[in-house]
Amino acid sequence: MTSTHKPTAVSHLLASHVPGQERLRVLSASGQLGFGIVQDSLARGLQRKPHFIGCDMGSIDPGPFYLGSGQMAAPKDMVLRDLELVLLAARQLNVPLIIGSAGTAGAKPQLAATLALLQEVAQKHGLSFSVATVCSDVPRQILIEAVQDGRLKSLDPDGVSLPLPVPNPSQIELATHIVAQCGTHTFIEALAHQPDVLIAGRSCDTAIFAALPQMLGYDPALSLHMAKIIECTSLCCTPGGRDAILAELGQFDFILESMNPNAHATPASVAAHALYEQADPWVVEEPEGTLHLRHAKYTAIDAHRTQVSGAQFVPRLAPTLKVEGAVHTGSRAVLLAGVADPRMIEMMPKALQTVLERVQKLVPGPWSMVPHVYGQGAVRSLPPAHRSLHEIGLVIEFLAPTANMAKTAASVFKQNLLHFGFPGRLSTGGNLAFALTPSEIEANECYQFMLYHQLVGVSPQEVFGIEMHAWNFEEAMA
Amino acid sequence: MAALRHVKLMAQHALPLTELASVIRSKNAGPLCVTLDLFFRDQESYERAAQSDALNLNAIAALYGLLRTQIRRFDMPEILAIKLSMPRTVCAGHPGDGDLYGAQQHGPLLSLRV
Numbered sequence: 001m002t003s004t005h006k007p008t009a010v011s012h013l014l015a016s017h018v019p020g021q022e023r024l025r026v027l028s029a030s031g032q033l034g035f036g037i038v039q040d041s042l043a044r045g046l047q048r049k050p051h052f053i054g055c056d057m058g059s060i061d062p063g064p065f066y067l068g069s070g071q072m073a074a075p076k077d078m079v080l081r082d083l084e085l086v087l088l089a090a091r092q093l094n095v096p097l098i099i100g101s102a103g104t105a106g107a108k109p110q111l112a113a114t115l116a117l118l119q120e121v122a123q124k125h126g127l128s129f130s131v132a133t134v135c136s137d138v139p140r141q142i143l144i145e146a147v148q149d150g151r152l153k154s155l156d157p158d159g160v161s162l163p164l165p166v167p168n169p170s171q172i173e174l175a176t177h178i179v180a181q182c183g184t185h186t187f188i189e190a191l192a193h194q195p196d197v198l199i200a201g202r203s204c205d206t207a208i209f210a211a212l213p214q215m216l217g218y219d220p221a222l223s224l225h226m227a228k229i230i231e232c233t234s235l236c237c238t239p240g241g242r243d244a245i246l247a248e249l250g251q252f253d254f255i256l257e258s259m260n261p262n263a264h265a266t267p268a269s270v271a272a273h274a275l276y277e278q279a280d281p282w283v284v285e286e287p288e289g290t291l292h293l294r295h296a297k298y299t300a301i302d303a304h305r306t307q308v309s310g311a312q313f314v315p316r317l318a319p320t321l322k323v324e325g326a327v328h329t330g331s332r333a334v335l336l337a338g339v340a341d342p343r344m345i346e347m348m349p350k351a352l353q354t355v356l357e358r359v360q361k362l363v364p365g366p367w368s369m370v371p372h373v374y375g376q377g378a379v380r381s382l383p384p385a386h387r388s389l390h391e392i393g394l395v396i397e398f399l400a401p402t403a404n405m406a407k408t409a410a411s412v413f414k415q416n417l418l419h420f421g422f423p424g425r426l427s428t429g430g431n432l433a434f435a436l437t438p439s440e441i442e443a444n445e446c447y448q449f450m451l452y453h454q455l456v457g458v459s460p461q462e463v464f465g466i467e468m469h470a471w472n473f474e475e476a477m478a
Numbered sequence: 479m480a481a482l483r484h485v486k487l488m489a490q491h492a493l494p495l496t497e498l499a500s501v502i503r504s505k506n507a508g509p510l511c512v513t514l515d516l517f518f519r520d521q522e523s524y525e526r527a528a529q530s531d532a533l534n535l536n537a538i539a540a541l542y543g544l545l546r547t548q549i550r551r552f553d554m555p556e557i558l559a560i561k562l563s564m565p566r567t568v569c570a571g572h573p574g575d576g577d578l579y580g581a582q583q584h585g586p587l588l589s590l591r592v
Contacts, residue, residue, distance in 0.1 A: 280552070
């Protein structure tokens with residue numbers, strides 16, 4: 001299916017690059033594709049003639065909505081812009097373009113949407129090339145069998161994580177999307193088809209940047225450590241930023257260099273980045289094994305670049321997969337209001353409870369109310385002395401099986417809280433200040449994480465689906 | 479009496495953590511765990527914080543309303559940093575979660591003296 005008349009980007013790289021002759025130049029163009037690649041820094045990176053370009057597009061961080069709904073977090077127009085920048089660059093240089101965790105959560109609809117946008121760019125510019133895709137959605141039956149055999153487990157048996165119960169088979173059937181993070185070996189399998197572009201659903205951030213180096217024979221520990229750092233682009237620099245970063249990988253070390261001349265990769269900034277979003281700063285679990293960073297060395301080359309070595313990799317006999325799943329739990333409406341009366345602020349917990357009981361009688365149904373009282377410990381509990389006495393903000397969630405019920409509960413609740421009477425009340429004009437009209441807002445469908453577990457005893461080949469697509473838009477333009 | 483005098487002396491000399499640290503940050507490490515990173519300005523500041531009772535597991539557990547067994551602390555003298563990892567109180571994005579990214583859970587550390 002690959003083009004027969006000229007070598008693809010991947011086949012060219014595999015045939016032409018010899019470790020030891022020159023360093024492998026890896027350009028990380030974006031850590032969040034679709035939120036605006038910094039164009040100047042990308043251009044500086046391209047001048048360095050990278051051997052391949054990688055972009056991370058997703059994460060579980062923006063919450064269960066994106067995995068649950070299958071929608072992208074990044075605005076479509078910005079995704080198109082960023083895809084156009086990196087695709088044109090990769091095709092001009094004839095180097096591989098690798099994109100992981102397509103469309104935020106990397107579920108099937110997000111992979112399809114990203115692929116469609118890439119096709120739109122290819123059509124617009126009359127480009128012909130081949131694309132490999134990796135689908136990361138986990139077939140339900142695999143998970144149900146794993147639950148029955150006790151092969152779906154907590155990710156953190158040591159207990160520094162909140163326990164998330166292993167769902168039973170009927171709960172698994174209810175999940176809207178379930179994905180697993182595909183690892184470096186799955187990327188290698190997809191790249192063995194020798195495409196020009198690889199777009200994967202949910203992926204380990206590392207796989208994007210470690211797969212091609214490992215195919216070329218580079219050290220797994222070095223390539224994974226490099227990948228782990230550059231997947232966030234210049235976040236490992238001081239000051240940190242979103243600019244492209246270049247890693248020059250050798251046989252014994254790699255060198256990091258931000259493509260923003262004012263963002264410096266220093267030994268301290270790079271070492272500090274190893275801690276970022278990691279519960280354990282020295283251990284990174286991959287499907288294929290464990291990366292140990294305790295003996296990593298960070299040395300300044302000059303004020304702008306840092307050389308890294310010393311990571312160790314211990315392969316696992318059988319791969320483990322990290323599984324993520326979200327379930328639809330209903331619809332949400334929110335009520336937004338302020339309160340600037342100390343008496344009402346003091347009364348708030350009682351007022352919310354009393355009004356809830358009243359509104360439950362007026363609006364029957366299985367809806368629930370979740371208050372966030374800003375100024376009183378909405379972000380995390382506050383000691384009484386730190387609680388605001390003079391002005392607070394209310395964000396009250398209403399969760400219901402239907403959008404109509406959620407909105408109805410919010411509206412009726414608003415009116416009842418506005419005119420809630422209590423002993424000692426002076427402000428009989430109303431208890432709430434509204435900045436918006438309407439002040440109750442339909443706030444999308446509601447999802448929750450149901451799965452964030454490890455799956456063992458399953459072969460990645462059973463889970464991940466690799467497909468090849470050959471696009472030819474040159475003739476269409478001619 | 480000697481012990482009490484020592485405690486008083488230490489308290490007199492305790493410095494705000496915010497003066498010793500250049501970074502005090504929090505962030506999710508996955509939707510079930512939050513991790514706090516403290517980076518210190520110099521060796522002396524790091525040593526003082528690393529040895530302080532205000533940052534031991536019992537004190538952090540009390541500060542965050544957790545058990546000491548739920549917290550892991552990593553000392554990294556080579557980069558003058560201390561990491562504290564602990565469970566989130568609610569899964570990220572569940573109803574009632576007020577901090578999806580876990581990026582504002584460092585507040586209780588800001589008023590510590592070490």
